[in-house]
Amino acid sequence: MFVAMNRFKVLKEKAAAFEAMWLNRNSTLHQMPGFMTFQLLKGPDAEEPVFYSSYTLWARKADFEAWAQSTQFREAHDRAEKREPLSVGHPQFQGFEVLQALNAPASAREAAE
Incomplete structure (x- = not known):
C-alpha cells in the first residue's frame, strides 16, 4: 500500500473557506483504480497558521x-x-510505502460508528 499526504498551512481567517472548498468539491478519487480511502485532517485551531493534511x-x-x-x-x-x-x-x-498496517476488529470499528 501507498500513502500520499499533502500538508497545508492555512491562514486562520481562511480556515472556514478552506474546509468548505474540500467538503463541497466533486471528487473523482473513487473512480481511480487502486484508490482505497481519503481523509482530510485538521490540526489544532489555536495555531496560526492552521495545519491541515490530506491523506489518501x-x-x-x-x-x-x-x-x-x-x-x-x-x-x-x-x-x-x-x-x-x-x-x-x-x-x-x-x-x-506502508510497511505495517494494524486494524481494530470489526466489532470495535462498528461500536465507534
Missing part, C-alpha cells in the same frame, strides 16, 4: 502515480489554481 491510501504506489498523471487530477488541480489562495505557500507532499 492507495493499493500500490503505481496506482497513485497513475492518478497523479490522470485527466481527473489535472482538472481538480486546475480548479484549485483558479481560486483565491487560502494557504501559505504550496502544499508539502510526502509519500510513504
Whole structure:
C-alpha cells in the first residue's frame, strides 16, 4: 500500500473557506483504480497558521502515480489554481510505502460508528 499526504498551512481567517472548498468539491478519487480511502485532517485551531493534511491510501504506489498523471487530477488541480489562495505557500507532499498496517476488529470499528 501507498500513502500520499499533502500538508497545508492555512491562514486562520481562511480556515472556514478552506474546509468548505474540500467538503463541497466533486471528487473523482473513487473512480481511480487502486484508490482505497481519503481523509482530510485538521490540526489544532489555536495555531496560526492552521495545519491541515490530506491523506489518501492507495493499493500500490503505481496506482497513485497513475492518478497523479490522470485527466481527473489535472482538472481538480486546475480548479484549485483558479481560486483565491487560502494557504501559505504550496502544499508539502510526502509519500510513504506502508510497511505495517494494524486494524481494530470489526466489532470495535462498528461500536465507534
